[in-house]
């Protein structure tokens with residue numbers, strides 16, 4: 001008798017569980033899925049203050065600007081890739097870097113830009129009026145870090161000047177062959 005009772009329960013239970021699981025997944029997924037990645041990896045509980053230096057935190061998470069001519073990458077022209085200091089995605093290649101004379105590292109375009117299409121780049125632009133006139137803020141697409149601003153007075157052929165804080169970047173030098181395979185990932 002006890003064995004039969006157990007078997008009956010065992011038969012009933014999975015059916016019920018299965019029914020409820022399927023229903024709740026179906027109703028929850030469409031709402032949760034789009035925000036899931038950023039919510040789990042880089043939400044407000046990410047302790048950026050522990051992960052970053054005070055200056056890096058001020059620039060990337062509080063939209064600060066480092067002092068002109070103070071950044072470590074201003075006069076840095078080694079071959080390699082500038083990554084996001086917060087989340088490590090590649091943002092700007094050394095090939096696009098130039099000396100704008102303004103006191104901050106400048107780039108002609110973001111890494112992954114194809115002609116003027118930035119859909120595969122790791123940056124996003126956002127209108128920013130805090131500069132007094134209408135400007136465009138540049139952020140990391142992956143973690144929302146503030147990087148700097150982009151202006152339309154850059155050199156040919158792009159005409160773009162990405163004015164980026166050194167404190168938002170982490171440079172990785174290119175070693176023969178190694179960096180090339182990394183970039184293709």
Ligand SMILES: [Zn+2]
Pocket residue numbers: 084085086087088089140141142143144145
């Ligand atoms: Zn990032």
